[in-house]
Amino acid sequence: MALQTNDFPKHGFRKKIYFTLFLLGTTLFAHSQNVNEKEKITAHKTNSTINIDGILNDPIWQKTPLTNQLCDENGQYNNTAAWFAYDADNLYAGLICKVNNTSKLNTKLLDRDNQFMLRNDWVAFCVDTYHDGIKAYAFLVDAAGNELDGSLNPPTRDLSFSFSSKWTSAIKRNQDGYTVEMKIPLENLPVRWNKDSVTMAIQIIRYDKQNNRMVQWPATKDIGKFQTIVLHGINQTHPQNLSGVNLEDRLAYKKSKIDVTTLLGRCQGGDASVMDYLLFKKRDISGAEHPRMLHYHLQTEKVNRIFENTSYFKNLNTNIDFETMLERSQTTAFIVLRNDTILNENYFNGFHKDSTFTSFSVAKSFVSTLVGLAISDGFIKSEEDKITKYLPELMKKDARFSEITIRDLLSMSSGLAYSHDGFPSDDEFTYQSPDLRSAVLEHVRISDHPGKHWLYNNYNPLLLGMILERTTGKSVAKYAEEKLWKKMGGSNASWSLDEHGFEKMESGINCKAHDYARFALLLLNKGKYNGIQVIPESWVQKATQPQERPTGYYDYLLKNNTYYNYLWWGKFRDGQENANDFFAMGNKGEYVYICPQKKLTIIRLGFEYGFTPASMSWPDMFYQFATHF
Template identity: 45%
Template sequence: MEKYSVHKIFKWIGSGLLVLAGLLVVVIIGAYIIYPAEYVSRVLRWQDADVKDYQKFPEAVIDNAPPVYQFEQDHNEAFVRDGFETALAVDDLELFLEDTGTQAFIVIQDEAILYEGYFNRYTRDSIVTSFSVAKSFVSTLVGVAIEEGHIQSVDDPITDYLPELLERDAQFTNITVGDLMHMSSGIHYVEASFLHGDDAKTYYYPDLRTLALEETRIDGLPGEEFLYNNYHPLLLGVILERATGVSVAEYLQEKIWKPLGMEYPASWSLDSEDTQFEKMESGINARAIDFAKFGRLFLNNGGWEGQQVIPAEWVMQATQRDTSFENGEYYYDSFIFEDGRGYYQYFWWGLTVDEQTYDYMALGNHGQFIYISPEKDLIIVRNGERYGADTLKWIYAFYDFARAFPANE
């Protein structure tokens, strides 16, 4: 009887597994019917995003140009180690950086490199990827396009540039360019990484233009609440290429990469060879030292070696807290917003220090950071294979480390 019961149990288990396998096959077949085959294959094969994804996607090359800008050297590793070991509550900074999957860690203060370290077999010329740090580049290109007259204003309705949206819903005309950069458009978004989720769609879809223009829908009013939404940079990418007449990668190359004297060329991952649209929500692939130069551009209020690359007014507008948004009503009550100091402005995350001063950062998946403290004339770049520690631990370590410096006169 006991043997029979065990056999029966295993038979039930086997039958259950067969049913589950059959359901999975049905789901996958259904997915291939509903979605483009390339999209389904990417989700199933590649699964979660990782820092080597730039090797999987096609790319647009972003060339650099002489003269190459070189930071001054004022290495003070002991000061940086002591400061971060205190801020992070660790005994050994280098061991912590190694164990957390850090690829590059750079600290620049008063125009000079205090610390530059590479870990986990990465070196100065290793490619690291931006993930959502790319969004801060996107909003900067919008600022350049406004300065050049290609886009009139952040208050322009997006339908001025994307009129086909009106054919689906007249409410799209209420959304402005600024609403997209505030992450407050009212466009529907569900953070999920499997096939039906918008995270997966906006990352792996092989035609991101069509996805943004035809699959977006509105379920709220613009300006009412913050909702992180990867359709926003996609829509801005279409606006930029239509308004400027060139690809977004080429615009970045000519307006930022070359003028800043980047040390290395870069690339921007594309959705597919067929559509050749930049992965606006993520995919800038470069070297950490060149990401630091983007931080220097903002630290210097858009100026670069005597040239005003982006308007100083844009730097202020893009990074300062917009006090018209009430924290308790507009933001959710977690992450950087929990204690009331955090804010989000034009694809930059910010932390208020007091009524007059603030730090801000570009932030990407797996712990990519360009952290800027204007008060302390400080830039911190961290790239990583993974977060390795809680995101807020990194952010508040940067914040606390910055407070150790005297204010920049």
């Protein structure tokens, strides 16, 4: 869900921060249309050094401003003016920001990339260096001179923090407000070259805190409709990858901020990251002596062509190919299999076949499988058991916990409360806490009767993990190793832990990309591998296929042809009552997608969701691909 501007102060450590207009009115829409009908702008180029001091007195700034017509849904806003210039090696932005009362401007200095600056008055310069609408990069400065940068992803321009660059800025306070200068080196940005010129697209955004207005130019949330701008004669650059992400730099940054021993200290590492497995403790999961071999019959051109014919790819309105799109959209691994044969396989952005890929919430589907195995082994009698049978201390907290079954936890319909608001929120308690067991028992609470409504809730898998520990007498990772991992032919892996040795049940399985495929094949083959029934076939059916639900249970999922069962997502296929598509999904765009009808498996892993509008668009594209394969 996109955050509004006045929510920023409450979400300093949220996993995603959104640039969002309140509502697009007709005035804004008309202005947006007019802007985008303009021809390309050839920007002012300078051969003189620009002094980044916030004063805006260099000769280049004496030319006509790029714009002083920033808009929101109420129309034009005249308190901000912006200039743009460049030289052979840098992009420059200059801004004048007027305010009602300068005494109310923030003056507190923060560490660089501290997301709390979003609660202040700030301006942002955004640039889509490829001019393809897939991604843009945002550079923000607030009235105190604090800096923040990240990548913007369609459609709501959610600001994620895998990308971070080296750049400089300066602000100068005056009697009307403040002025800003930015210098952004091109060498740190991915750039597409076309002979002597480069075409990019830019946008200016201002958050005027005193008036609680977020205004922008051009007046659009669509990165594909940013203002087109042409640069001539810039020096060629050599970015590490098309996403502009330097993983080593980001890891070093997180390590410099994080303190794993406290909740606040763990949150100081910022946004959840695919590198978190290098920060948290972990428990090894030993693989099979001979991991399952996957076969190859590459049909790369056929696979890419089918994906390029899906409506999701066509809606990009770009001339890049599918593999370039994957790299640009911050994908790290992409594999397509039919049965156990790989048809397409590629790795991007510094990752390779033997890299470690963390799961995020894909781990929940592994947890579902472990619960099924524990029932099969007799450690748990049934998924209809009340959770207080195994966690009796919950009765002291609230007698209503006795109404909740294991099935309710698996179905995300436990009636437990879950809020994303405030800090620390339930997100922080369930992902960042150094003692997850204690955090759950302290903060879990009831808001409704179980079984009535679906609510995605990270307390559910954590409670399941505690039940698995108590019933099996083993750590969750050890039980997974013995009952699942080795038997499915997995390679060596690990599971991230809190500081007290409890697995991060909602996330944190760390393994090779082929291990996700091995897990998928086990489910595709109804729980059987190498002639052995590893998972009961009845559990595979029960966990992955839709069940009858009360009216109003999750209508908004059904509208997108989507259902949710035992920690698995699914998509309905006509005529496939017991063989609908199903998938595991994790934060940052981790997917293990299975189409039983076509015997297809698709693995997409990444460090952000990438180009697609929200998490469900990758599965929608996979569904279309499988339909036409």
